[in-house]
Amino acid sequence: MIGILKGNVGNKDRDFFAMYNLNKLSKTDTPCCLFCDYIDPNFVLPVDINILQRNHIFNFDGITITDDLMISQDFLYATYNHKRFLYLYHLEWPYINGLHFSHLKKVLFNDSIDLIARSETHATLIEQLFKKPKYIMPEWDYNILREIDNNE
Amino acid sequence: MRIIIPNLAIPTLHNVARCLESIKNNCGIEPLLWDCTQKSLIDMFDETHPDIIFLHSSQLDAAFSLVSQEFNFKYILIADQPMPVPKNPAAVLTSPSSTKNWKDNIPVVVATDGSRIAEIHSASYDSTMASDILIQTNGGQITNDMFNYISFLTSSYHTKVIGETPVAFHQYLGKVNIFERATFIKSTRILIDFYGTECWDAAYLKVPAICRKKAADNFWEFNNIKELEVRIDALLHNEQKRSKYIEECYETVYNGNTQYHVAANLFQCINENNIAQTLHSFVKELQV
Numbered sequence: 001m002i003g004i005l006k007g008n009v010g011n012k013d014r015d016f017f018a019m020y021n022l023n024k025l026s027k028t029d030t031p032c033c034l035f036c037d038y039i040d041p042n043f044v045l046p047v048d049i050n051i052l053q054r055n056h057i058f059n060f061d062g063i064t065i066t067d068d069l070m071i072s073q074d075f076l077y078a079t080y081n082h083k084r085f086l087y088l089y090h091l092e093w094p095y096i097n098g099l100h101f102s103h104l105k106k107v108l109f110n111d112s113i114d115l116i117a118r119s120e121t122h123a124t125l126i127e128q129l130f131k132k133p134k135y136i137m138p139e140w141d142y143n144i145l146r147e148i149d150n151n152e
Numbered sequence: 153m154r155i156i157i158p159n160l161a162i163p164t165l166h167n168v169a170r171c172l173e174s175i176k177n178n179c180g181i182e183p184l185l186w187d188c189t190q191k192s193l194i195d196m197f198d199e200t201h202p203d204i205i206f207l208h209s210s211q212l213d214a215a216f217s218l219v220s221q222e223f224n225f226k227y228i229l230i231a232d233q234p235m236p237v238p239k240n241p242a243a244v245l246t247s248p249s250s251t252k253n254w255k256d257n258i259p260v261v262v263a264t265d266g267s268r269i270a271e272i273h274s275a276s277y278d279s280t281m282a283s284d285i286l287i288q289t290n291g292g293q294i295t296n297d298m299f300n301y302i303s304f305l306t307s308s309y310h311t312k313v314i315g316e317t318p319v320a321f322h323q324y325l326g327k328v329n330i331f332e333r334a335t336f337i338k339s340t341r342i343l344i345d346f347y348g349t350e351c352w353d354a355a356y357l358k359v360p361a362i363c364r365k366k367a368a369d370n371f372w373e374f375n376n377i378k379e380l381e382v383r384i385d386a387l388l389h390n391e392q393k394r395s396k397y398i399e400e401c402y403e404t405v406y407n408g409n410t411q412y413h414v415a416a417n418l419f420q421c422i423n424e425n426n427i428a429q430t431l432h433s434f435v436k437e438l439q440v
Contacts (some may be wrong), residue, residue, distance in 0.1 A: 004374075031312040035224060084215070091322045093322075093324075093325070094318060094319065094320055094322060094324070095320070096326075099318065099325075099326035099327065100326045100327045100328075101314060101325050101326040101327065101328045101332055102328075102329070102332070103326065103328060104325060105280075109280050125322055128283075128310050129312065129322070129323065129325065130280075131280075
């Protein structure tokens, strides 16, 4: 089972593509759910999957994926998860205020957290800076989500 | 002998403190950091009875006049220009540009750059931090000139950028502590030094550095992208040139360009020859 971890879901590109593909995934035999704090009432897509509060991630024993570098700090303590993936959707770390290398190191070099890149170009950069991404998933492609569920 | 160092944001003071800490058992000194935001000068004197104290010009107030009458101590003044003082300093520690402000009757020591050995000595290679090019942004604003160089380097080589000033490149990995900084330097193949201050540490760790500003005769500099490219390629692909350059820079560091040498000069000036000698011996023992 795949659980997607997010903070607030709103009309942002990565939330749009995530929800679009999760809705498609829900129509396959791969079970999935969303852990989040809040969904914007004006969000443009319907949400056809199960939604749980974010803190339930700590009791979840499936495969967890987040695309939020800040929220990925929670990952460190979500040890009950079967597998943890950080999807570096936007290469956003240079824009984090007061960024300290130790924050990146804790998550991105963590042996129990695997990385997912959005494209080959991203993957090359991520491998040079951190470690080799295990999967390349263009815009939350639900076929790759299914592949992850089958492989892991 | 008790030596008090105020915990002010002055790099030279921290460097002196680190050097003294590493030799304290060899020459019977007791270096203490004084948190001057928490404890007043008078309380500090009452509690510690210092033999030597470092004081910034802003700390020479009425309380200082009082303690200079009641206690017997030497002090090293950190200042850029002369000022009326109730007790003459044993020496003055000043910046290179302010040396000319001082007259001959007070020993003046210039706070020069040098390898901060006490911070970096135990650095080791770490494959997760490895790079071909390392850039540090600790020296303040990113100028347009610097931005262009970083842009070239990040697009042409396996580059990592670390430091206090953020730059909008994906290769920027944030601020680092002294241990991470040392490991990053040790794990890179070439350090690009835009401020002329980081090359000393790289040279000590036997990592070649190329400087934007001249630091010493032996260090390679660059004035344009073409020149930088030629020098980088030489260091990445010509092993003989690389080894020779590394050895030359390492020798330059050992010939008086470490913070131990700066601290030793300071203590020599105030006739504390035993401490100066111990600092010299200590740094000599570290030489590989």
